[in-house]
Amino acid sequence: MSNLDTAKSIEIISLDSPQVERIADFVRDGIDLDSPPHTVQSSSFWQRINGAETSLWIDSGDIESIDRLWNEQFSGLTTNNTLLNREIQNGIYDDLIPSAQDVVGNLSEQALVREIAFILNVRHALRLVERFRCDVSVELHTDVANDSEATLAYARRCHQICPEFFVVKVPLTPAGLIAIKQLRDEDIRVNCTLGFSARQNYVATALSRPSFVNVFLGRLNSYVAENQLGDGNLVGEKTTLASQGEVATFTRGLPTTDTRQIAASLRDASQLPRLAGVDVITMPTKVARQAEEALQDPWQSQLHDTYDVYLDDKVDPETVQLEKLWAVRKIERSFVQKAILSPPTDAAELRLMAADYDLEDLFPVMADEELSTIAEDGKIPNHQRWQERIVRGDIAIDSLMTLAGLASFADAQAKLDQRISEHLR
Template identity: 80%
Template structure:
């Protein structure tokens, strides 16, 4: 097993190994990226509506659904483990699994499953690139979220397969940020995913300089509404606009930073005008179709807007800490200054630095039982379960939602892994 690095708990194929080269050739087989791209139609609706400096991406992995709305106003695609799982579960890639196994048969059981999942992921992403000739954000296996070295290995391989169009999605965890900083030093584009606040993205931009950061705004609105903390309206939109402003400060001040803000997790077309001016908006195909049926006025930039968000009258605001979604505190700004001067070299060092600055709620420590409870709740955690910790200051809505997002993606990944195991026998 000379091509495997067993120095960490995750066995894996190294980017510069013959195994990696054979797998790259395999996923490229039958994919033609050298021919002239198909002609893309213009669309007067999106040209008229989107009169601001906002790039539009489609949030889908379904080629037929994307095809139905794709036009020259769209410039990118973003996929995740949930979206990929939908494509895998319908049997599209079942025939690839036996050959993929032969290419990576030296790996142990879980590492083999992880490798085949990687192969399926990048193969599908290449098909998207072939058809739409645009940037595609590609997510890594959820097992890697807290493993810096494994993230680096898989991210480098992902980039090597399609350096012109692939953007590697890495979650906003301590390990993910350390890996992202190294990858950006190597010129690899990273989409720092599962962000939920301005302060998270402020820290991520300062420490790691990702190409993109996110606010999953629809989930924030649902968190407030589903937990009956308020009507949930404009919570995510207010957070996204605030995050855009904080991220832009680094791009203006530091020539080495070019981070852009993504507004993600839209639920309804009516949210689009409220986000006008944000760097990138990712749109599910359902929302894009709805927009063409319901929107008619050109968008006006909302970058200077600060939406009014109110909690329900009976809710004690101290048990929610909702302002942490859109505010960056003096303590967080001071922490960032110190981290820039003395960058943390590991995930553990980053976590300890936040603790030293009384910012435990950025990357909270969670017992296994807590993580299991978050997973059971799904994408939207039950607020009453966590409000005691929110009051104590060692947990916040944004970090809780990041953990819930990881758990949700891990659930989809587990379903994909089970299908792979079925075909492995």
């Protein structure tokens, strides 16, 4: 078996089922989005230091931690399966699970757990909206990452619950890109997550027009450093600025595309000024606190800068092909032109179209055993395991990191699902 996107049939509730409205009412119960939001103070620090006018978001689901930092200069929140799992493991929704079970009704155990996970996810996101009245990016269950139809079903329901503030997060998989295109045609805002390169985000922007794309830049720096390929300095920053340039150029050329670039996965406050000018920076609360303590000088836009990145002298660049993170080659542009003229209708067709342009490394085919190995390695894969395939050209660091990121989220999702199972009647 492999992840060929001939996806397993996922049991979902039909959008026109009365259950959907009952669940939506249950999620909204007790949430008041009509009353005036609580007063938010301005911050002279963030107002002064963010001279590049980058939108600032916080990457957290912890309401108390966000509350201590929140001010008028922050405009959005991002959550994910890992961040949500942290909140669920605190037990704050244990009492809600049996009630949710009653509302959901008769489903198989796996579908029931998935449905309650959806309820907890959007319920927590609504609490964030109630408190901060800002856009909140909401992640879907990892089970649907390789299933376009299931992604569409859950994304539509998520949007219906809070169309004004919810942004649906969909991972950068072939099935995800197919779903994103349809969602954007329906005017549903989407945050295309788990991007790691300029070329990935160029393809996503051209094919699917998401509202946002990402570079998880801290993980890129860690990949190079932890695999002893180099010091890792500025790898992610260089990639993010390159991706910003590609996305901005494409959106200027097509008035129907409004994609914005997010710099994600920041590790410390020193990265903030290096990313000045990027459309959006989403930072953990730890990084925001560090910034308030350590940063002094106003940021200057870095959009026209090109950072230098170096590998260790003993490393053969051909075995790493690091330039694929920030370079969009003629071959990717030709593939995109073809895909725009003849849009793929499903994930398998998109993968085959990429292969026709010798771009198997964008959407690599992986055996289940290989996917298990990636999951065991965690967020940062072991480069030596994949070096031969990188040289051969059927996988690359960006697509490998996307798979690792998805596996990491799936691990957190499994822990969350287990918590739900323990509290079912």
